[in-house]
Amino acid sequence: MERKYKFIVNPVAGPDDNVKYFKSLKAELRDRGIPFSSKKTKRAGHAGKLVRKRLGKPKAVIVSVGGDGTFNEVASVLVGTNRLMAHIPRGSGNGLARMLKIPSQIRKIADYLESGVTKSIDVGQINEDYFFCTCGFGFDALIAHHFDGSEKRGLKGYVNYVCRSFFRFKGVDAKFALDGEAFVGRYFAVTIANANQYGNNAFIAPLADLEDGLLDVTMIKPFPLWYAPFLGIALFGKFIHKSRYVETRKVKEVDIESLSLSYFHRDGDVYHLELPAKITVLPRVLNLLVPSC
Numbered sequence: 001m002e003r004k005y006k007f008i009v010n011p012v013a014g015p016d017d018n019v020k021y022f023k024s025l026k027a028e029l030r031d032r033g034i035p036f037s038s039k040k041t042k043r044a045g046h047a048g049k050l051v052r053k054r055l056g057k058p059k060a061v062i063v064s065v066g067g068d069g070t071f072n073e074v075a076s077v078l079v080g081t082n083r084l085m086a087h088i089p090r091g092s093g094n095g096l097a098r099m100l101k102i103p104s105q106i107r108k109i110a111d112y113l114e115s116g117v118t119k120s121i122d123v124g125q126i127n128e129d130y131f132f133c134t135c136g137f138g139f140d141a142l143i144a145h146h147f148d149g150s151e152k153r154g155l156k157g158y159v160n161y162v163c164r165s166f167f168r169f170k171g172v173d174a175k176f177a178l179d180g181e182a183f184v185g186r187y188f189a190v191t192i193a194n195a196n197q198y199g200n201n202a203f204i205a206p207l208a209d210l211e212d213g214l215l216d217v218t219m220i221k222p223f224p225l226w227y228a229p230f231l232g233i234a235l236f237g238k239f240i241h242k243s244r245y246v247e248t249r250k251v252k253e254v255d256i257e258s259l260s261l262s263y264f265h266r267d268g269d270v271y272h273l274e275l276p277a278k279i280t281v282l283p284r285v286l287n288l289l290v291p292s293c
């Protein structure tokens with residue numbers, strides 16, 4: 001049976017004009033005779049609303065066109081529903097899309113929609129909310145907090161702030177359990193990962209598998225200043241799990257009892273974490289279209 005597509009387009013996502021990008025994509029789909037319709041989102045939260053409206057209607061593949069935020073909203077409604085979704089990555093991080101090798105170039109996207117196959121992936125749950133890529137606390141959450149809703153996202157401002165706070169950051173005192181194993185101590189960052197990277201090819205959990213029913217926890221302990229460049233190389237080189245300041249576990253459940261710094265991120269965005277918090281994995285509950293090879 002021929003697939004139909006319903007696009008949920010975030011017009012303000014992306015490195016350049018997403019409206020122009022989507023126009024080119026529409027032209028390509030028309031040329032190929034691929035049936036589709038589309039809706040633009042008007043504000044944060046609107047994508048989820050549009051998808052909820054579609055749930056009772058004929059079964060078009062729902063396609064999010066935007067960044068990780070748009071993906072989250074759409075996917076959160078579709079978890080556990082058996083509906084198929086696709087994603088066109090237009091954000092800056094795109095961790096999940098990068099891991100699954102979902103392209104963004106127009107012709108390749110049309111190929112992906114035409115010949116992609118369904119993959120049922122795991123989804124992480126924190127308290128009542130979902131995450132698809134990573135969540136956690138520590139230095140990365142502090143940075144996410146500083147840049148939340150801010151226009152200061154320019155690379156220069158970003159690098160400047162990361163460097164300044166790096167020198168001041170003393171770590172987070174945390175008390176948590178991984179499948180019942182207790183951890184108490186000071187950490188530079190602790191990441192609970194469903195996907196293997198934050199985005200931008202920063203592989204915080206190189207061994208993560210989206211279909212194993214487990215979360216990969218990467219715990220980075222405080223390290224001396226001279227070690228920072230090595231840690232950076234290990235992060236982008238896919239071997240951070242081998243670092244002497246890093247400990248990892250594959251688990252089904254994370255229970256966080258207390259944190260000395262309350263900053264927490266979910267898929268790179270600031271998240272208000274209610275403590276104590278329970279983080280679990282829902283095995284293979286999201287049907288995602290992935291490229292066929």
Ligand SMILES: [Mg+2]
Nearest residue numbers: 209210212214
């Ligand atoms: Mg896994």
